[in-house]
Amino acid sequence: MSHRPKKLLNIPSNCRTCSVRNEALCAPLSDGEIAVVEHFKSGNCTLPAGAGLYSQDEVCSDLYTLLDGWVSLYQILEDGRRQILDFALPGAFLGFQPNLDAPASHSAYCLTDIAVCVFPRENLFDLFRAHPELALRMAWITARDGAMAREHLTNVGRRSARERVAHLLLEPFYRVRRKADARQENSINLPLTQEHIADALGLTTVHVNRTLRGLRQADLLDISGRTLTVRDPAMLAEIAGFDVEAARERASA
């Protein structure tokens, strides 16, 4: 939770073989075009778990494509209450907002060690001008993120603690399982503390703990260490009102 911004560590990059080539902003570009884009970007970098990426009320000079790791996006109220807005996974485009010169509306920090592709803010509109299909891609991405935020809102506003927890955990469960294709394990690595879950759901850590105990005792899921095991995905989706089809839909393209 602490914010100890570290200097970005440069690592080698190659857009054509990028691990999120088909999910990120630049997905619509051909191998030829993407070589050009490479000139606009600053490079790839790594950050350690706990580091801040950008911060509420500060103008953020770069945009990021998350290549590896988890990032938490959140808002802090004056008195310290925290609302986690989203957990960003590889492929996410971070830092974009209507007015890039305005201070950020939320903060971002690393839940795990991460790797990001860094893109200077001032180059973004040049890029869009050079490749109009990227502006459309940007609209697609922000629309998807908006839809997920609204889904999250419904979850927090209108579901019980048990339903909320089930719903929150199923989202990353299906997302990371889709990528870690082939072996459809029912366990995933989940780098979240119960405090993260609480702050994402508008609950307290104590109540999240009790809720998780209930779900565990009902043999629906188990969290031990940083591993989430879903024992009964169907029943859990039922409880959560989680639409597996819609999640699949969001993942496509």
Next chain:
Amino acid sequence: MSHRPKKLLNIPSNCRTCSVRNEALCAPLSDGEIAVVEHFKSGNCTLPAGAGLYSQDEVCSDLYTLLDGWVSLYQILEDGRRQILDFALPGAFLGFQPNLDAPASHSAYCLTDIAVCVFPRENLFDLFRAHPELALRMAWITARDGAMAREHLTNVGRRSARERVAHLLLEPFYRVRRKADARQENSINLPLTQEHIADALGLTTVHVNRTLRGLRQADLLDISGRTLTVRDPAMLAEIAGFDVEAARERASA
């Protein structure tokens, strides 16, 4: 709350003199360009209060620019619980989502009689191709809407009932007052029932009623009939953690 979809009633349209010319999707277009766009659209229409615009789980064949009136965007859970996601005001672009061929993720219905500019779904990408700046504008709009949804999420997840109500009411208060320029009245027309407020905030109507009474007795605001009167904007913003500057920011461009 009932959904009685009515046939759209055609009314005359002229894009150049459109009342939301500078806020809508087509804001970046010159008078010359907008004439061309006029060929893509179906026309302007009106709908009565209570009519549905589009519905969750149904593919919606048109996109809409709201010209006049208020529209409620919401999701319904299987058991009938409702979460209102946003109240759309004139200038809003409605119906856009990542995959236009997929069923809508939420529903929309008219809080008041409305007027909309109707745009066939299948023409959208042609339009973007013809005018790339519109794709960028679309990204801007969806990013703004996403930021508002996240603000709403924080409101519901991390604020008390009193704070939530204050926050929810200040948003439209400043939005409509900005447009109804000049006379900075402290009253606006608010076409919401307490049930709408409750469903937007994750509360019950009973508790919203009690909360409003508290705010009224503290001489902070008053709702009578369909009129909201804000008696102490500064104090209310303080309570709500409402950032007037950020709201102004969102309204610009």
Next chain:
DNA sequence: CGTATCATTGACGTCGGTCAATTCGTGTGG
């Protein structure tokens, strides 16, 4: 080992929900 973070649990308090009755307001038909 000492220290820090996270998880867990019990006792108890409260904010907001539930249920149900009453009132108000507006529009409608007689």
Next chain:
DNA sequence: CCACACGAATTGACCGACGTCAATGATACG
């Protein structure tokens, strides 16, 4: 113009889901 209807607002009595406070364990790490 009045009686009635129906949705919305209001209120009281009571309840329960979730929060608060505080203590205790479990893990990890330098």
